[in-house]
Amino acid sequence: GENVEQHPSTLSVQEGDSAVIKCTYSDSASNYFPWYKQELGKRPQLIIDIRSNVGEKKDQRIAVTLNKTAKHFSLHITETQPEDSAVYFCAASTGFQKLVFGTGTRLLVSP
Amino acid sequence: SQTIHQWPATLVQPVGSPLSLECTVEGTSNPNLYWYRQAAGRGLQLLFYSVGIGQISSEVPQNLSASRPQDRQFILSSKKLLLSDSGFYLCAWSVGLNTGELFFGEGSRLTVL
Numbered sequence: 001g002e003n004v005e006q007h008p009s010t011l012s013v014q015e016g017d018s019a020v021i022k023c024t025y026s027d028s029a030s031n032y033f034p035w036y037k038q039e040l041g042k043r044p045q046l047i048i049d050i051r052s053n054v055g056e057k058k059d060q061r062i063a064v065t066l067n068k069t070a071k072h073f074s075l076h077i078t079e080t081q082p083e084d085s086a087v088y089f090c091a092a093s094t095g096f097q098k099l100v101f102g103t104g105t106r107l108l109v110s111p
Numbered sequence: 112s113q114t115i116h117q118w119p120a121t122l123v124q125p126v127g128s129p130l131s132l133e134c135t136v137e138g139t140s141n142p143n144l145y146w147y148r149q150a151a152g153r154g155l156q157l158l159f160y161s162v163g164i165g166q167i168s169s170e171v172p173q174n175l176s177a178s179r180p181q182d183r184q185f186i187l188s189s190k191k192l193l194l195s196d197s198g199f200y201l202c203a204w205s206v207g208l209n210t211g212e213l214f215f216g217e218g219s220r221l222t223v224l
Contacts, residue, residue: 006154032211043201043215044155089154093211098170101155 002027004092006102014110019080021105023090024072030092033066033073034099039086047088048075080109113138117202117216124223130175130189132219134202137183142204144185145213146177149199158200161185197223 003026013019025033034049050057050064050073057064061080066073073092077084087106091099117134124130136142146158157170159177167177174193178186185202202216 004154034211034213036213043217044213045215046212049211091155098160099157099211099213103154 002100019077025092032093132187134185145203147201
């Protein structure tokens with residue numbers, strides 16, 4: 001089955017810096033790659049996703065890139081703000097909603 | 112608008128006791144429903160999913176079970192809890208097969224002593 005690895009497990013940055021979180025997946029049939037943000041004590045929420053027919057997608061300060069050949073995808077957050085502090089999860093799916101999640105990255109943005 | 116509720120929010124149970132976590136969705140019909148478990152350092156693990164009433168698929172063999180007695184109701188159960196069942200359980204729903212977005216409930220924190 002699908003296996004998703006995510007790193008780093010913890011990432012500390014200064015406000016205004018960029019943050020990059022990377023994930024690799026094992027199943028070449030995976031075609032959907034979402035990213036979820038979970039603030040402390042709250043439920044995970046989708047922040048951005050990308051499908052296998054697209055190499056990059058941006059939404060304001062957030063961008064996701066996908067390299068199907070290497071089977072990895074990354075989340076890029078620019079101009080980080082303290083409210084970006086949270087746990088971020090990547091995931092991969094081969095189709096019918098069988099999302100396999102990474103182990104999460106705790107992002108700490110210091111003022 | 113669609114909403115999802117799960118309860119109880121917190122539960123402390125002794126080893127060997129039964130478990131029942133309930134989840135309901137409002138504002139949508141025939142949702143895909145899911146139970147995830149979140150353990151520290153292990154991400155979100157899919158336990159069960161359901162595409163319709165009475166249709167349950169298990170992703171991980173364990174002493175937990177799930178049922179969907181109504182279209183928008185999803186229940187996670189156990190007859191005898193183990194210490195390893197402790198964790199944060201999240202119910203989620205999605206609409207279609209292609210949108211992909213999961214909408215999570217508030218979560219239920221289970222501690223087995």
